Amino acid sequence: CVSGCNCPQGLVLDDGGQCVAPDICPCQHSGELYPAGSKIRQGCNACVCRRQRWHCGTEDCAGTCVATGDPHYITFDGRTFSFLGDCEYVLVRQAEGLFTVTAQNVPCGTSGVTCTKSVVVELGNTVVHMLRGEGTGARGEWGRKGRVLTVPLPAGRDVTVNGVSVRPPKVYNGNGLTLQRAGLFLLLLSRMGLAVLWDGGTRVYVRLQPQHRGRVAGLCGNFDRDAENDLASRQGVLEPSTEQFGNSWRVSLLCPEVDGAAARHPCTENPQRAAWARRRCSILTQQLFAPCHDEVPCQRFHEWCIFDACGCDSGGDCECLCTAIATYAEECSQRGIHIRWRSQDLC
Numbered sequence: 001c002v003s004g005c006n007c008p009q010g011l012v013l014d015d016g017g018q019c020v021a022p023d024i025c026p027c028q029h030s031g032e033l034y035p036a037g038s039k040i041r042q043g044c045n046a047c048v049c050r051r052q053r054w055h056c057g058t059e060d061c062a063g064t065c066v067a068t069g070d071p072h073y074i075t076f077d078g079r080t081f082s083f084l085g086d087c088e089y090v091l092v093r094q095a096e097g098l099f100t101v102t103a104q105n106v107p108c109g110t111s112g113v114t115c116t117k118s119v120v121v122e123l124g125n126t127v128v129h130m131l132r133g134e135g136t137g138a139r140g141e142w143g144r145k146g147r148v149l150t151v152p153l154p155a156g157r158d159v160t161v162n163g164v165s166v167r168p169p170k171v172y173n174g175n176g177l178t179l180q181r182a183g184l185f186l187l188l189l190s191r192m193g194l195a196v197l198w199d200g201g202t203r204v205y206v207r208l209q210p211q212h213r214g215r216v217a218g219l220c221g222n223f224d225r226d227a228e229n230d231l232a233s234r235q236g237v238l239e240p241s242t243e244q245f246g247n248s249w250r251v252s253l254l255c256p257e258v259d260g261a262a263a264r265h266p267c268t269e270n271p272q273r274a275a276w277a278r279r280r281c282s283i284l285t286q287q288l289f290a291p292c293h294d295e296v297p298c299q300r301f302h303e304w305c306i307f308d309a310c311g312c313d314s315g316g317d318c319e320c321l322c323t324a325i326a327t328y329a330e331e332c333s334q335r336g337i338h339i340r341w342r343s344q345d346l347c
Contacts, residue, residue: 087255
């Protein structure tokens with residue numbers, strides 16, 4: 001609706017050329033027009049369309065950090081970067097020591113890309129170890145608490161709590177810890193305001209409630225609404241490169257440091273995969289995902305998809321491709337834009 005001399009005083013011109021009261025003018029969201037009175041959700045807040053504007057609640061929302069692909073990161077405050085470290089790294093560490101979440105990355109291609117093998121969550125004296133399964137039967141592995149027997153679960157994920165193998169769903173009343181399955185994900189919930197989701201492969205989500213704002217550090221940043229200061233090292237120094245930042249969050253200093261200058265794009269290393277990767281990842285830029293493009297720009301996710309599809313050359317290439325597309329679809333879903341993209345031909 002626009003005001004001007006086309007309509008009597010107190011009325012405005014709508015897109016159909018009719019003079020209407022301002023109260024019934026629509027609002028815009030993701031390229032679509034919504035009539036007055038429509039409701040959408042932005043994060044944890046409900047929004048109502050009134051007089052061409054969305055009026056939203058002011059509740060302080062939870063923050064989500066994403067580690068996906070080979071591997072790429074979106075911090076709690078929305079900063080994006082890639083860091084190809086082959087080690088165990090701190091994703092989140094709470095300032096008072098209430099919890100720590102780490103992820104172990106291992107090579108998953110010949111070009112130097114790495115993927116998540118395990119996720120460890122420490123909650124006080126409780127250690128939850130989520131390990132990617134590698135087949136049937138039991139096997140022993142050296143863990144933080146000594147030799148731990150882990151038993152593969154049907155979905156290819158092993159879970160131990162203080163060295164004891166468990167099969168979700170599992171609830172621990174004493175510390176308020178819950179382990180359960182949520183679709184493709186293994187979900188850890190804590191009454192401390194922490195949730196960790198892992199698909200058993202290359203996607204990890206860490207969700208924090210607002211009480212932890214500004215009280216955490218790690219590869220996921222500090223959750224203080226400022227993406228510019230997210231690359232703070234373990235020593236609290238703002239690093240000039242993602243490599244220096246990531247290296248500072250190694251769990252073990254015995255791991256090699258990542259040298260960004262020596263890295264080459266996987267499509268350069270594997271030129272035979274480049275055309276296939278670009279063709280398959282182009283779905284993110286096409287009409288199917290168009291409703292989300294204004295809300296979540298797809299360029300970075302498209303670049304990550306091509307990177308991962310070229311890099312996963314040791315088997316599991318479809319897993320890497322599908323994870324890359326699913327990561328963008330989830331970002332859209334979090335903003336209320338749900339896209340049915342899986343098909344018989346794709347994932």
